[in-house]
Amino acid sequence: MESKVVASFEEAVAGVEDGSSILVAGFGEPGSPHNLVAALYEQGATELTLIANGAGMTRDDGVITTGNLVEEKRVRRVVLAFTASTHPSRRTPLEELNEAGEIEAQITPQGTLAERIRAGGAGIPAFFTPAGVGTEVAEGKEHREFGGRTYVLEEAIVADYALIRCWKADTFGNLVFRRSQRNFNPIMAMAADCTLVEAEEVVEVGELDPDLIHTPGIFVQRVVSIPEAGGILQAPPLAMFSGRPRS
Amino acid sequence: MSVEAKRLTRDLMAARLAAEFEDGWVVNLGVGMPTRCSDFVPEDRTIIFHSENGVIGYGRNATVEEATPYVVNGGAQPVLLTPFASIVHHSDAFAIIRRGLLDVAVLGAYEAAANGDFANWRISGRKGGGIGGAMDLAVGARQVFLLLEHTTRDGRPRLLERCALPLTAAGVVTLVMTDLGLFEPAGDSFRLREIAPGFTVDDVQQLTGAPVVPAADLSEVTV
Numbered sequence: 001m002e003s004k005v006v007a008s009f010e011e012a013v014a015g016v017e018d019g020s021s022i023l024v025a026g027f028g029e030p031g032s033p034h035n036l037v038a039a040l041y042e043q044g045a046t047e048l049t050l051i052a053n054g055a056g057m058t059r060d061d062g063v064i065t066t067g068n069l070v071e072e073k074r075v076r077r078v079v080l081a082f083t084a085s086t087h088p089s090r091r092t093p094l095e096e097l098n099e100a101g102e103i104e105a106q107i108t109p110q111g112t113l114a115e116r117i118r119a120g121g122a123g124i125p126a127f128f129t130p131a132g133v134g135t136e137v138a139e140g141k142e143h144r145e146f147g148g149r150t151y152v153l154e155e156a157i158v159a160d161y162a163l164i165r166c167w168k169a170d171t172f173g174n175l176v177f178r179r180s181q182r183n184f185n186p187i188m189a190m191a192a193d194c195t196l197v198e199a200e201e202v203v204e205v206g207e208l209d210p211d212l213i214h215t216p217g218i219f220v221q222r223v224v225s226i227p228e229a230g231g232i233l234q235a236p237p238l239a240m241f242s243g244r245p246r247s
Numbered sequence: 248m249s250v251e252a253k254r255l256t257r258d259l260m261a262a263r264l265a266a267e268f269e270d271g272w273v274v275n276l277g278v279g280m281p282t283r284c285s286d287f288v289p290e291d292r293t294i295i296f297h298s299e300n301g302v303i304g305y306g307r308n309a310t311v312e313e314a315t316p317y318v319v320n321g322g323a324q325p326v327l328l329t330p331f332a333s334i335v336h337h338s339d340a341f342a343i344i345r346r347g348l349l350d351v352a353v354l355g356a357y358e359a360a361a362n363g364d365f366a367n368w369r370i371s372g373r374k375g376g377g378i379g380g381a382m383d384l385a386v387g388a389r390q391v392f393l394l395l396e397h398t399t400r401d402g403r404p405r406l407l408e409r410c411a412l413p414l415t416a417a418g419v420v421t422l423v424m425t426d427l428g429l430f431e432p433a434g435d436s437f438r439l440r441e442i443a444p445g446f447t448v449d450d451v452q453q454l455t456g457a458p459v460v461p462a463a464d465l466s467e468v469t470v
Contacts, residue, residue, distance in 0.1 A: 028323025029316050030300070081377070081378055081379050083374075083376060084377055109379075109382035111380055129383075133386070179317035180334065182301055182336050186336045187338050
């Protein structure tokens, strides 16, 4: 069996074309594919569609984020649960471009976003959910009653690429996530034509217990070992506290 | 209003609201102030904190020394796991919400209305917003509690007869904790159950955009 491991993040993202749609996993720090995002930033692809929980923020600790891609106007469309900062006083590059009409920003409830991605990876074209009924996000969409309750039709999401961060991978691309690192990762890995993975450790096939694998390798195209490729294992931990560590 | 009267601190608000949680409840805490509630669970109760990123059974917020880059709550802040914790992916975390397993979602808000509506995703004059999991939580959880400051930074009321901002969900709020007291939306008014020490009902009324009706057994907020 041929190994899916490639030597560098650059090699992993080498084929990403202009105009690609890209799922970017992560919720806060855990499970965020910082190295693949940084490699995509260097690679230069433009006119991108990004699908993620959020994509607006740039950081001042040297970590490249999708916010940097947005800032450089290489993103033409986003599908997110957050298109603005939760802090009204902070403005993100995405907000500026959205208000200037230079980017198409679709906001979607987070559970609807997750289910749209799950459905995409599961071969389901659309589904009904109660979330958002009676609000702006349901306007213009098909509604239907089931059991006396009103639901809104939401369509599945599939994409050209998924950028994934995992704890352990084997050379076939079987993946294991650690704790809340899992978040969007397994469902995004299933919803992309080409799933690219940065792994904190890469092991030989046979070393992972088949019962404990979260994402089967058949959903994965390329794997990079973060330590062997010299990537960032984790961003500065204090960034996780948003300035308010518990004492 | 007494010059000494001080609004409740964020920790006091979180602790008072956490005292409403019943033993065994499954509770989701929203980004911002609500995530403080997991630090204030009464000792005689076990609460199963659920977060959108798939952590079922987290506990209090972690210190810098305890934090790991692997375990965060719905506000992306490091937390500790309980011994009964389990992890699911994002879609299953929301399956739990839609399936009706949450006893309560505690959410922050920009506005709370007397009719149980609330708005917490987009502020006035902005094009973008932050829905996060709020719309799913608001229609999936059995109850929605709000935790917010009673007025805006420039002193305008956040508790209103009807929301002016775009809604997150309609008619779902059952309890509202602010830095002036504990309220229940009652249709066209807010029922004031508990009041911050040092404030009168008139003080609270002046800072509220809907009628405030004190409960017959109105008491001071204590934790």
